[in-house]
Amino acid sequence: MTEIQCFGHTFSGAGVFGHLSDSKLGRKGSLTAVCILNAIFGCLTSLAPDYSTYLLLRFGTGFSTGGVGLCSFVLATEPVGPTKRGVAGMSTFYFFSTGIALLSSIAYIFPSWRALYVASSIPSILFLVLVVPFISESPRWYLVRGKTNEAMKIMRTIANANGHHLPDGVSLALDDEANDASNGNQIRKAATVEKEAISGSIVDVIRSPITRIRLFLAVGINFTCSVVYYGLSLNVVNLETNLYLTVLLNAVAEMPAFTITAVLLDKFGRKPLAIGTQWFSAIFCFMGSLTGNVGISKVIRMCCGLLGIFGMAGTYNLLFIYTAELFPTVVRNAALGCATQAAQMGAILAPFVVILGGGFPFLVFGVCGLIGGMLASYLPETLNKPLYDTMTGLEEGELA
Incomplete structure (x- = not known):
């Protein structure tokens, strides 16, 4: 059985x-x-x-x-x-x-x-x-599904539960968006703009x-x-x-x-x-x-x-x-x-x-x-490595 x-x-x-x-x-x-x-x-x-x-x-x-x-x-x-x-x-x-x-x-x-x-x-x-x-739902899942506002609400709740406060203007971004930002590209404010869901x-x-x-x-x-x-x-x-x-x-x-x-x-x-x-x-x-x-x-x-x-x-x-x-x-x-x-x-x-x-x-x-x-023994070490959100973010992170 x-x-x-x-x-x-x-x-x-x-x-x-x-x-x-x-x-x-x-x-x-x-x-x-x-x-x-x-x-x-x-x-x-x-x-x-x-x-x-x-x-x-x-x-x-x-x-x-x-x-x-x-x-x-x-x-x-x-x-x-x-x-x-x-x-x-x-x-x-x-x-x-x-x-x-x-x-x-x-x-x-x-x-x-x-x-x-x-x-x-x-x-x-x-x-x-x-x-x-x-x-609460995972804020990472909300983020990849394009529901940035919901993700931000959960992050504020987590911060408040830990006795902290998220400053105004702080926003969430996916890995590839963060990489674009580091290269000088402009990112829309994630806290106010809903994005298209990413699936895999x-x-x-x-x-x-x-x-x-x-x-x-x-x-x-x-x-x-x-x-x-x-x-x-x-x-x-x-x-x-x-x-x-x-x-x-x-x-x-x-x-x-x-x-x-x-x-x-x-x-x-x-x-x-x-x-x-x-x-x-x-x-x-x-x-x-x-x-x-x-x-x-x-x-x-x-x-x-x-x-x-x-x-x-x-x-x-x-x-x-x-x-x-x-x-x-x-x-x-x-x-x-x-x-x-x-x-x-x-x-x-x-x-x-x-x-x-x-x-x-x-x-x-x-x-x-x-x-x-x-x-x-053939797997890579992941200690203190970030949790990537997208396939593009993972690939760019591994090549960096």
């Missing part, structure tokens, strides 16, 4: 809502839509009368879930400046791991799968009622030599990382330990990884950490493949799994920040959605690796971590 849900997530949700988030619906609109769909499909699944209906509804759940992570992450990080973006981005994943930890408790309390689907749908409903009404798609990403290479590398890294991340999580069935306790420990093991990665992210940069965390995980996965599953060896293998997921959790969430910074606003969610699709392909493959049993899954996870780190 995990494969079916991931299939829907992979080939539909992440791609569809990635595009809609960059175009018509925006970040907030897409997030609202996926939460509504997630709640509806989750509750309806609990009423499924037969297996075929159950599969269809699980596909719908995967479809809606596909847009939740990328829409919420981009919406949370786009308004943040480069010096705080890493910490802000990594902080969002504490909620993800907390949710997994709570899920093990909820599953223990509600052993019936019908009751469990209802209980796991409640957070989406609460989010729609208690959080979404107080969220995954085709534009592939068409540009700069973003094409970045996309292929991001897809490969997300795929290998996901095989390890989800594989280690699912591999608890081979450890012959308490299922609920092991899932809880895996979730708890991720949290210090977020803290350490957030601290080191702005000190060493995205690229070294992306390489280091994957190779850290690979080392312990290789060690786990060499241990048995009896007596003290079982404990050692479980510890290797925990340390492996510790390293890969840092990578998995770092990749959201890294991928978002590699692409301009006009195609950011589309590119991130494509990378997310690759990650879910890895999630589909992971169970087939796990069922092989023994030390072989750990060996596969180690190889994937090693390859992922090698691919990351």
Whole structure:
């Protein structure tokens, strides 16, 4: 059933809502839509009368879930400046791991799968009622859509919340417009003049030599990382330990990884950490493949799994920040959605690796971590680099 849900997530949700988030619906609109769909499909699944209906509804759940992570992450990080973006981005994943930890408790309390689907749908409903009404749309999305006045209103609100005030006459401009201004060309006042919307798609990403290479590398890294991340999580069935306790420990093991990665992210940069965390995980996965599953060896293998997921959790969430910074606003969610699709392909493959049993899954996870780190070595560093808004701005910025 995990494969079916991931299939829907992979080939539909992440791609569809990635595009809609960059175009018509925006970040907030897409997030609202996926939460509504997630709640509806989750509750309806609990009423499924037969297996075929159950599969269809699980596909719908995967479809809606596909847009939740990328829409919420981009919406949370786009308004943040480069010096705080890493910490802000990594902080969002504490909620993800907390949710997994709570899920093990909820599953223990509600052993019936019908009751469990209802209980796991409640957070989406609460989010729609208690959080979404107080969220602002991304000012960067407003800017590329030509809605400069709305973008300026949000920027003033942000400034006021931080105890500051935007001086009169300050305006927002896209990357290419700012470059024109530096070359002596006159820009219309963005605060008072609405502009034509700029659109982009995954085709534009592939068409540009700069973003094409970045996309292929991001897809490969997300795929290998996901095989390890989800594989280690699912591999608890081979450890012959308490299922609920092991899932809880895996979730708890991720949290210090977020803290350490957030601290080191702005000190060493995205690229070294992306390489280091994957190779850290690979080392312990290789060690786990060499241990048995009896007596003290079982404990050692479980510890290797925990340390492996510790390293890969840092990578998995770092990749959201890294991928978002590699692409301009006009195609950011589309590119991130494509990378997310690759990650879910890895999630589909992971169970087939796990069922092989023994030390072989750990060996596969180690190889994937090693390859992922090698691919990351070809990506450019984005530490303290600006978030570009347009393809032209990115290309001119890279050539400068």
